[in-house]
Amino acid sequence: MSHGTEPDLGLLLEPEPARRLADTMQALATPSRVRILGALALRPCSVGEITAAVGMEQSAISQQLRVLRHLGLVVGERRGRQVIYALHDDHVRVLLAEALAHTDHLRLGLAAPPATEAVTA
Amino acid sequence: MSHGTEPDLGLLLEPEPARRLADTMQALATPSRVRILGALALRPCSVGEITAAVGMEQSAISQQLRVLRHLGLVVGERRGRQVIYALHDDHVRVLLAEALAHTDHLRLGLAAPPATEAVTA
DNA sequence: ACGGCCTATGAACAGCAGTTCATGCAATGA
DNA sequence: TCATTGCATGAACTGCTGTTCATAGGCCGT
Numbered sequence: 001m002s003h004g005t006e007p008d009l010g011l012l013l014e015p016e017p018a019r020r021l022a023d024t025m026q027a028l029a030t031p032s033r034v035r036i037l038g039a040l041a042l043r044p045c046s047v048g049e050i051t052a053a054v055g056m057e058q059s060a061i062s063q064q065l066r067v068l069r070h071l072g073l074v075v076g077e078r079r080g081r082q083v084i085y086a087l088h089d090d091h092v093r094v095l096l097a098e099a100l101a102h103t104d105h106l107r108l109g110l111a112a113p114p115a116t117e118a119v120t121a
Numbered sequence: 122m123s124h125g126t127e128p129d130l131g132l133l134l135e136p137e138p139a140r141r142l143a144d145t146m147q148a149l150a151t152p153s154r155v156r157i158l159g160a161l162a163l164r165p166c167s168v169g170e171i172t173a174a175v176g177m178e179q180s181a182i183s184q185q186l187r188v189l190r191h192l193g194l195v196v197g198e199r200r201g202r203q204v205i206y207a208l209h210d211d212h213v214r215v216l217l218a219e220a221l222a223h224t225d226h227l228r229l230g231l232a233a234p235p236a237t238e239a240v241t242a
Numbered sequence: 243a244c245g246g247c248c249t250a251t252g253a254a255c256a257g258c259a260g261t262t263c264a265t266g267c268a269a270t271g272a
Numbered sequence: 273t274c275a276t277t278g279c280a281t282g283a284a285c286t287g288c289t290g291t292t293c294a295t296a297g298g299c300c301g302t
Contacts, residue, residue, distance in 0.1 A: 007221050009214065012159025013174060017221070018152040024224045025149035030290075031139040034146075038133025047249060053134060060291055062250055067290095072227045081248050081299045088227075093130065095223045100128050100138070102216045103145045106193045106209075151260075168279055181261055183280055188259095202269045202278050244302085251296070258289080266281070272274085 027071045028099055032056060033064050040074060041093055044086035148192045149220055153177060154185050161195060162214055165207035 011017045027033055032054065039045055039053045047065065051058045065085060068074040073092050076083045087093055132138045148154055153175065160166055160174045168186065172179045186206060189195040194213050197204045208214055 007218060007225070009159055009162035009217055009221070012155050012162065012217065012221065014159075015152060015156070018155040018159065020228065021221055021224045022150050022152045022155050024227055025146050025220060026289095028146035029143050029150035031136060031143045032290075034133050034139040034143050035136070038130055038135075038139065041130035041133065048247095057292065058249075059251090059293080063290075066250080076249095078249095078299085083249065091223060091226055095219075096130055096133065097128060098216075098219055099146060100130070100133065100142055102212060103142045104128070105212055106145055107141065147259095153260075169277095178262065179279075180263080180281085184260075187280080197279095199269090199279095204279065245300105246302105247298100247300080249296105249298080251294105253292105253294085255292080256290090258287105260285105260287085262283105262285080264281105264283085266279105268277100268279080270275105270277080272276100 024071060027068060027073055028096075030064075032060065033068060036061065036064055036068065037073065037087070037092070037096055040085055040087050041096055044084050046079075046082040046084055048082060050085065145192060148189060148194055149217075151185075153181065154189060157182065157185055157189065158194065158208070158213070158217055161206055161208050162217055165205050167200075167203040167205055169203065171206065 012021065028037075035054045036050055039050050045053070047058065047061055050065075051061045054061065065074065065076065069076065073088055074085050075088050076085045078084075133142065149158075156175045157171055160171050166174070168179065168182055171186075172182045175182065186195065186197065190197065194209055195206050196209050197206045199205075
């Protein structure tokens, strides 16, 4: 399926591809943005709804929504006096799902015996 | 395949799961770590090899390797007086590959016409 | 047109993360 | 044992990032 032939991971050694990947991943590197995306993964929401769901200042939400917009992860559309935000497309949802799955998987490894940690015990 | 039934993305609304995912993703949120992982994706490397490949101070490399170790993304094993690092397992490689693929895909969306950006043109 | 809701933006602040410098520890070879 | 190589660690610094506060702009009711 989608990753039958892996793209050249050696590219990540180069500064530019590495920087781009890092920038995109930074969207998922802060709890507030992850929660916002989690809310939008359930359904499109107005800023007010997101604010209530996440429990942060409205201002902070708008700031992070701006970041997410510029990264192309979410889109906003005016509807009356409010703006409805949604995930940009299903790829974002898949990215979230895979990140979550990998996170769980990796944390299992951390809980496991240190057969892997051969240095600086 | 692997994500036939998506894990509950609504979990990401909760602070703790969000924080954990954010922590893990932060490993990919900085170019230096991405480049290190890119090098290790090609083959296991000693710290010196990574340092040469990435072109940073050896000290910085070790610091980031520590972060990556604690996140369970890489493992190190002593061999003589050097330490050979490698990706923890193939899941890490898959995560890198998918992140790279998603990055490319998302950047295509950004280059595309703003049919999606309906607010704050 | 005016007042009120909803969102966006600018500035200031605090905290953190990545780098560097200097040093310490481990392991080999003479 | 001593010197040397290779890696790790602690401290200090810098820059960035996320939050808050205050304010501005848009859009709808009346």
